[in-house]
Amino acid sequence: MDLEAVRTFVAVAEAGQFQEAAVTLGITQQAVSKRIAALERELEVLLFTRTPRGARPTIDGQAFLPHARELLRVADRADASVRKGRRPLRVDVHSRRIAPAVLLQEFYRAHPEVELDVITLTADVHGAIAAVEAGTIDATFHAVPMPTPASIRAAHVIDEPHELLVGPRHPLAGAREITPRGLAGLRIWMPGMAAGTEWAAYYEELSAAFGLTIDVLGPVFGYEALLAEIADSADLGTLKGASSRYLWPDSYGLRLIPVRNPSPVYPMSILWRAGNSHPALRKLREFLETRKPLRAAGIWTPAWSGARPGL
Template identity: 60%
Template sequence: MDLDTVRTFVAAADAGRFHEAAAELAVTQQAVSKRIAALERDLGVRLFTRTARGADLTIDGQAFLPHARELLRVAERAAASVGAGRRQLRVDVLTSRGAGSGLMRDFHRTHPEVELDVLMLFDIDTAVASIRSGAIDASFRAVTVPGRPLPEDVVSARVLDEPLELLTGPGHALAGARSVTVARLAGHRIWMPGIVPGTEWAAYYDALLAAYDLSIEATGPNFGSDALLDTIADTPALATFTGARTRLVWPAGYGLRRIPVTDPTPVYPHSLLWHRDNPHPALAALRAHLAAAAPARGAPGTWTPAWAAPH
């Protein structure tokens, strides 16, 4: 059913005269008559009878009028739901405990008026496809992995360099260190069962291993961060890497240690990805917020893969 004909019917019903409805709608009286006739053909009933005073609703017209008003209200609500600033900003943060999630919480505290839909997509290919299709507005990722450049319509901006920390149990040989150099990690078993081949974080750690004499074990099933913390707490021979902005919570009795890594400090390069033609005003606000809060990138004494997007 054409909404213009419904809108014309309501205007004519309220005015009681086709020429007054035409003036209200800024169309000719002939256009009003044609629209009403088209609507009557669609419905198969007469909606108006012409009188000396103008146009009166028939019984069918009276029955249709409240439904016509509701159709217009529904159409207005539907349009408003995707109007500027009305739709939720949909952002992929990869994991609920990661740095991207923390950045979005900071944004929410600063801009509580922005409605958010935060979700977690596993790999960068899915995230990029979702950005291009309009399923999401933005995603936090590390880019660009060698051989996998971003499409031309997807833009990225580096928003956070997150230092790595060594996470150990209380019995680990390095548990008492205030910091540990990359060179000192050689020969220690670093266990990271969450590394999945083909992901951007796998590419990051591959580059780290190639740059320094380190070994990472990705063996065994990945039962999640809680199970990882259990194992690290109970196994003096194992340690793992975690981001300094990654939120981890463990029982007090575990005695886990978060130890900064230095000389150089490996940093994980988080970028925000979005479609260059995305007009959502809250996306612009998010980009401005992240740009204002982002520390300097490529600081002396830090390391990132050569492929990490610099901007």
């Protein structure tokens, strides 16, 4: 398949007009039309409906679009694989709201000369490690409850304390802090937590240690819907990392209550592939070494989170 034709198809789908796609690609509108026509002949389908206002993908075009984008991503990765040191450092933070994203932003502020590509893979630690092994990403942040492959290096860099998040009508809304055992009997809602993931392993051990019940039932409508439900409830609560960046309207009146005595902490490591020579990776690892958490008394961690090797 002609990748330039595929690239042209994506450009037209995103621009909505052949002329705008031509400007974006730096070619003539006639060349755009020829590439699209050739791709349609090859696929034996009509990819666009032409209208006076532009071009709209047909049903076949809509079906082809995500695959076309993936083809281009694969091509870009193949190109980058032979251009060592030229592409940005690709780091997976899983979510831009959690502690690794905050730490990575601090790194960028300290090293603005480093080109970063911040990735948010939806995979658990197993999927993220596979992406690191394949070279899709340079590093990822995850809890690591199992041995890593021989090709993967891991170093403990984050201990994330917990906070209980409740609405204004919750019985604990006025509490200044709570112990883990004080959470027993409460409805701690964390919908969508899939079995077999590292976060499920963490909360299973936390629950067993302090007699907690984590409610994982219900569809996942996003964190905004979760916060709205908690704000409107007199018994729902959830646990969040102290560094996680969640925003909500003042009208919600949500309360954050530190969990202490002991303070449960979620342990996270940076993982990278042995032999990765990207020049910015060493800078990132050196930066993280200066901020490596010092474990003190008064915290709780799962049994599998023992001290990990240095960076």
